[in-house]
Amino acid sequence: MSQKKSLPTTIALGVARGGLEIRQFMRQRESVVFTLAFPIILLAIFGSVFKTTLAEGVTFSQYFVAGMIASGLVNTGFQQLAITIPMEREFGSLKRLRGTPMHVASYFIGKSLLVLVSMAIQVVLLLAGGMIFFGVQLPSDPYKWLTFTWLIVLGSAASTALGIAFSSVPKSGRGASAVVSPVVIILQFFSGVFFVFTDLPGWMQQVAAIFPLKWMTQGMRSVFLPDSFALREVAGTWETERTFLILMAWLVAGIFLAIRTFKWSRD
Amino acid sequence: MNVIEVQGLHKTYADTKAVDGIDLTIAQGEIFALLGPNGAGKTTTVEILEGFRKADSGSISVLGFDPSQRGAQSRMWRNRIGIVLQSTADAGDLSVEETISHFAKYYSAPRDVDEVINSVGLDEKRGALIRTLSGGQRRRLDVALGIIGSPELLFLDEPTTGFDPEARRAFWSLIESLRKGGTTILLTTHYLDEAEALADRVAVITRGKILEVSTPTQLGGRATAKARVQWKSDGVMQEEFTDNPTDVVKRLSAQFPGEVPELQVLRPSLEDIYLSMIGEKR
Numbered sequence: 447m448s449q450k451k452s453l454p455t456t457i458a459l460g461v462a463r464g465g466l467e468i469r470q471f472m473r474q475r476e477s478v479v480f481t482l483a484f485p486i487i488l489l490a491i492f493g494s495v496f497k498t499t500l501a502e503g504v505t506f507s508q509y510f511v512a513g514m515i516a517s518g519l520v521n522t523g524f525q526q527l528a529i530t531i532p533m534e535r536e537f538g539s540l541k542r543l544r545g546t547p548m549h550v551a552s553y554f555i556g557k558s559l560l561v562l563v564s565m566a567i568q569v570v571l572l573l574a575g576g577m578i579f580f581g582v583q584l585p586s587d588p589y590k591w592l593t594f595t596w597l598i599v600l601g602s603a604a605s606t607a608l609g610i611a612f613s614s615v616p617k618s619g620r621g622a623s624a625v626v627s628p629v630v631i632i633l634q635f636f637s638g639v640f641f642v643f644t645d646l647p648g649w650m651q652q653v654a655a656i657f658p659l660k661w662m663t664q665g666m667r668s669v670f671l672p673d674s675f676a677l678r679e680v681a682g683t684w685e686t687e688r689t690f691l692i693l694m695a696w697l698v699a700g701i702f703l704a705i706r707t708f709k710w711s712r713d
Numbered sequence: 714m715n716v717i718e719v720q721g722l723h724k725t726y727a728d729t730k731a732v733d734g735i736d737l738t739i740a741q742g743e744i745f746a747l748l749g750p751n752g753a754g755k756t757t758t759v760e761i762l763e764g765f766r767k768a769d770s771g772s773i774s775v776l777g778f779d780p781s782q783r784g785a786q787s788r789m790w791r792n793r794i795g796i797v798l799q800s801t802a803d804a805g806d807l808s809v810e811e812t813i814s815h816f817a818k819y820y821s822a823p824r825d826v827d828e829v830i831n832s833v834g835l836d837e838k839r840g841a842l843i844r845t846l847s848g849g850q851r852r853r854l855d856v857a858l859g860i861i862g863s864p865e866l867l868f869l870d871e872p873t874t875g876f877d878p879e880a881r882r883a884f885w886s887l888i889e890s891l892r893k894g895g896t897t898i899l900l901t902t903h904y905l906d907e908a909e910a911l912a913d914r915v916a917v918i919t920r921g922k923i924l925e926v927s928t929p930t931q932l933g934g935r936a937t938a939k940a941r942v943q944w945k946s947d948g949v950m951q952e953e954f955t956d957n958p959t960d961v962v963k964r965l966s967a968q969f970p971g972e973v974p975e976l977q978v979l980r981p982s983l984e985d986i987y988l989s990m991i992g993e994k995r
Contacts, residue, residue, distance in 0.1 A: 453792060453821050466807070466815050473806040473842075538801040542858065545763060545796035546819040547788040711765070 460555025467560040493580040507580040512666035513639035523605025528612040536619035544710035607700025722771035733921035746908040749918035795864030805844030820862035905984040933986035945974040
């Protein structure tokens with residue numbers, strides 16, 4: 447009988463869900479264009495408006511690319527999930543999943559993979575566009591690429607977990623974007639994505655330092671800007687270890703909140 | 714063996730008693746229909762049995778398991794049941810075949826994907842994206858997802874709402890084939906003809922209580938109710954209620970020279986019985 451055979455593992459189903467989520471995402475043309483191409487459009491606008499050089503070999507575009515990749519982590523993970531999950535909840539697709547033997551962790555793994563893959567595509571497009579049109583330089587130091595890799599992986603994971611956690615906040619699928627988007631935009635301004643962080647008022651810097659985007663942005667600057675630029679950071683260094691610890695803390699908090707608050711249906 | 718056993722089920726929302734002391738026993742292989750007006754407590758009862766809601770009190774056993782429990786045990790339990798919810802509207806960017814074969818992965822012993830697609834009559838739509846399906850086709854996909862795990866127990870919540878008559882007949886024969894395979898089915902429906910065609914037993918619920926559990930032919934004393942004989946005489950419709958309609962027809966055929974004008978012998982339909990039952994209690 448059926449119950450004697452064992453169920454597929456949570457991880458295997460998570461990977462299967464990831465594949466399904468990615469396929470679904472790729473078929474939604476509007477969201478593909480918006481998520482993947484929007485950062486390049488922003489880079490084009492800012493790169494054309496601000497032609498200043500911030501330091502020796504640091505164009506505004508170079509500074510801005512670091513910020514765009516970091517905010518890509520927040521957009522593709524946190525923002526995207528906190529908007530789409532309430533819709534899935536409203537449509538009843540989550541309730542249907544709840545009725546199957548699938549473990550909730552498989553659903554979370556699927557979302558993480560979706561975020562990681564769309565992040566990877568976005569980064570490739572952004573860096574390629576930046577190099578070709580705006581003279582963005584890639585780091586040559588392998589250590590910087592290592593930092594880059596863990597920032598993307600850890601950042602995506604934390605952003606995913608926080609997005610799932612925040613998905614319980616909007617009361618309806620339709621209203622979700624109005625609740626989530628302002629949070630993200632304010633965070634981007636405060637965290638030095640659009641402006642040089644140290645030019646922001648002190649209180650803004652202090653508020654931003656609580657949230658992960660500031661640390662993601664600073665981490666990405668450590669990858670894309672010369673080490674000499676670290677002197678112009680708030681602490682005078684890149685604070686790489688601290689960035690790692692703070693993102694880890696957000697990841698753990700995000701997972702905890704996601705598990706505690708996740709709802710399969712609206713009532 | 715009983716697949717579902719419920720005793721003294723209660724559930725209150727704020728100050729509304731949604732379920733007010735329900736007892737229910739459903740045997741293996743049975744098709745059982747829950748009938749009742751909107752807000753009678755049907756969906757709440759079913760959702761408690763499906764493990765979506767927690768009862769305030771009462772003892773519940775579904776396939777020998779308490780649905781409110783969580784954990785690995787609960788997933789093994791879900792592996793043995795299938796649920797077709799009232800309505801699910803996915804974003805619809807996957808095809809019928811992709812969706813069904815994905816859901817097949819959730820279960821330890823899924824049915825064959827092609828066979829399931831065929832049995833719900835979606836062969837021609839297997840490659841179509843869900844968002845291009847009609848309402849009835851979507852509903853058939855819902856049913857396909859409910860049965861893909863080869864469930865021992867299937868919950869069907871108003872499965873044919875929005876079907877045209879032809880699709881409803883096709884759906885009924887699908888249910889018949891599941892019955893032959895030994896699947897136990899708990900069905901809620903608004904359509905009395907559906908309950909009559911499919912169910913071994915029906916229960917009528919109003920205001921959170923079960924009024925009666927019976928076979929569709931015997932519900933509300935239907936089997937023993939008087940028959941109504943109708944005919945036309947001198948241009949006026951006549952009718953007579955009788956326990957012996959054959960005698961009345963004999964008498965009429967003697968009375969009229971040829972055909973008795975517009976002769977009809979009517980037994981109360983399940984719908985007549987049902988409406989009078991819930992009418993009394995409103």
